[in-house]
Amino acid sequence: MSTHFLRLEIIRMLRDPKYLALAVLAPIGFYLLFATLFGGGPVQPGQLKGTVEIMVAMAAYGAIWAVLSTTAPRIAEERQIGWLQQLHAMPLPTSQVLFAKVAASVATALPAIVLVCTTAALLKGVALTPGQWLALTGAMWAGSSVFAALGIAIGYALGADSAYPVSYGLYMAMSAMGGLWVPPAILPSGMASFAHALPTYQLASLGWRIAAGQRPTLSSIAVLAAWGLGLSGVAVLAYRRPGMPVRRRRRPALSTTTLSTTAPSTTAPSTTVPDA
Amino acid sequence: MSLGGVDKNYGPVAAVRELNLQIDRGETVALLGPNGAGKSTTVAVMLGLTAPDAGHVAICGTAPRAAVLRGRIAAMLQDAGFMPGVTVSELLTLGSRLYPHPLGVGETLELAQLSTLARRRVNRLSGGQSQRLRFALAAVANPEVLVLDEPTTALDVTGRAEFWQAMRAYSSTGRTLLFATHYLEEVSENAGRAVVMMGGSVIADGTPEAIRRLAGLSTIRFSLDPDAGARRQLEALPGACDVELSGNRASVRTGDPDTTIRALVASTIAWRNLEVAAPTLDDSFRILTKDPS
Incomplete structure (x- = not known):
């Protein structure tokens, strides 16, 4: 295992200001906004305080984007610019490349979760036992790795131009429908059962249960595991899909077999065409 | 290095047909041909980037991928990009860590004339500088066989002269050098042997002078x-x-x-x-x- 490769992957992510802005600062900002607006509502028995519920939702929201944004657009870009092709020609197996990418990507989810929790504890008086804090952070961190599979699938299926907007769109839609934006308790029943099938909801559910002093439900873990496996399958299919943009360039154009001039201007290949 | 009866199709298109090529240690060989002649496919087959549909390939006596893993063959690919967001020396350090018998990073930087750019981010390099980094990323492997696919396409005249100067210094150390090109003047100056490809097969093979006499x-x-x-x-x-x-x-x-x-x-x-x-x-x-x- 090349630790240097993993180290470079992490260095790159820390140098990217977009990561800091969207995955860390935005959830903290939203947390402060929502916790101030809705955090003080009356609590019914069995319900979490708003400041806690929103903390978990925003920690999930940040962690998911940390993982998605460091996989899908990067993989699509690296395919397009030919870096992954270069890596294939070097003594580093694809499995190690992907392992390092997932590890680095999931590592970026940790500060997103921890900083939202720290903000909640310091500014909104959220108090959990040390065991709860640890379990909540650990469970949500582990659960966020499901989104690495989604990121890899998008990264190999789409071109660099579409990977970012598609992953951002999916992220927003799944966050909204998965109860990260509105308390899941107030969703109508049809939407609620749909929400329960989403990994976004189930990731937050891990945290909500732990914050309420309960164990995460088996169905949360099962739904997250199913998404993880299913998306990994899609990622493998996307990776093996013939006619990847990078490979396509190796296919000679039929018309060039009759080419007889050797002027450099006629032979410069066009740059890689991303998938539509 | 030997390729025998290699076929490679992309869908209905035969990129390489019945390709036979034998290259001995220490040779400097130019692979010549128009676009679509199968040069890049041949390079991809040599590196194990793509598996041939038929035929056998041996690099230093082993399968291509094994030769890559042991650092015996390394290539400068035509459309290779770099890991975004890292510096020149960070990237070369990665290369040197991956290969079993690497050249030193400092030595490689010097060979590729990149010493002054060691701390520059790879996405802020000019075309010629990027091309030298592509070369450096292959040379850092210290391979027995160095493959260059269209190495000077993006370079101006000065850049090309500098590039070939570095390349001659490299091949004078007794290592095998194979380069694909469509710049013909580079062939007579830098290669001891020219292999002309057309439609996926070798149509001529000899010294640049012999090739010239053959048809000229x-x-x-x-x-x-x-x-x-x-x-x-x-x-x-x-x-x-x-x-x-x-x-x-x-x-x-x-x-x-x-x-x-x-x-x-x-x-x-x-x-x-x-x-x-x-x-x-x-x-x-x-x-x-x-x-x-």
């Missing part, structure tokens, strides 16, 4: 005072196959300039200002690829 015609030019019989007289010269007269300037194309000139000297033609132009590789390449008989 020398051109003899001189001045004369043209009279009515001059053209007939010139066409009668042994070896002459194409005569052009324009004003008092004659140009005769011949496959055997020695014989033609001896006959010219012995003739009654009042020639002066004689010039003999060797066939350019460009010409022979054009002839070879037009008519791969």
Whole structure:
């Protein structure tokens, strides 16, 4: 295992200001906004305080984007610019490349979760036992790795131009429908059962249960595991899909077999065409 | 390194057909051909980037991927990009950590003339600098076989001269160098052997001079005072196959300039200002690829 490769992957992510802005600062900002607006509502028995519920939702929201944004657009870009092709020609197996990418990507989810929790504890008086804090952070961190599979699938299926907007769109839609934006308790029943099938909801559910002093439900873990496996399958299919943009360039154009001039201007290949 | 009977199809398109190629240690070989001739596919097969549909490939006695893993073969790929957001030396350090017998990072930077750019981010390099980094990323492997796919495409004249200077220094250490190109002047200056590909197969293989002789015609030019019989007289010269007269300037194309000139000297033609132009590789390449008989 090349630790240097993993180290470079992490260095790159820390140098990217977009990561800091969207995955860390935005959830903290939203947390402060929502916790101030809705955090003080009356609590019914069995319900979490708003400041806690929103903390978990925003920690999930940040962690998911940390993982998605460091996989899908990067993989699509690296395919397009030919870096992954270069890596294939070097003594580093694809499995190690992907392992390092997932590890680095999931590592970026940790500060997103921890900083939202720290903000909640310091500014909104959220108090959990040390065991709860640890379990909540650990469970949500582990659960966020499901989104690495989604990121890899998008990264190999789409071109660099579409990977970012598609992953951002999916992220927003799944966050909204998965109860990260509105308390899941107030969703109508049809939407609620749909929400329960989403990994976004189930990731937050891990945290909500732990914050309420309960164990995460088996169905949360099962739904997250199913998404993880299913998306990994899609990622493998996307990776093996013939006619990847990078490979396509190796296919000679039929018309060039009759080419007889050797002027450099006629032979410069066009740059890689991303998938539509 | 040996490739035997290699076929590779992309869908209905045969990129490489029945390719046979044997390259010995220490050779400097140019792989020549127009776009679509199968050069890049051949390189991809040598590196194990793509598996051939038929045939066998051995690099230093092992399968391509094994040779890559052991650092015996390394390539500068035509469309290779770099890990975004890292510096030149960070990237080369990665390369040196991956290979079993690497060149030092400092030494590689020097070889590729990148020492002053070591701390620059890879996405802020110019075309020529990127090209030298691509070379450095292959050279840091310290491989027995170095493969360069269209190495100077993005370079200007100075960049190309500098690039080949570094390359000659590298191959003088006894290592095998294979480069694919469509710049013909690079071939006669930098390769000991030229392999011409067309339509996925090798159509000619020899020294650059032999390739040139195989298809090329020398051109003899001189001045004369043209009279009515001059053209007939010139066409009668042994070896002459194409005569052009324009004003008092004659140009005769011949496959055997020695014989033609001896006959010219012995003739009654009042020639002066004689010039003999060797066939350019460009010409022979054009002839070879037009008519791969």
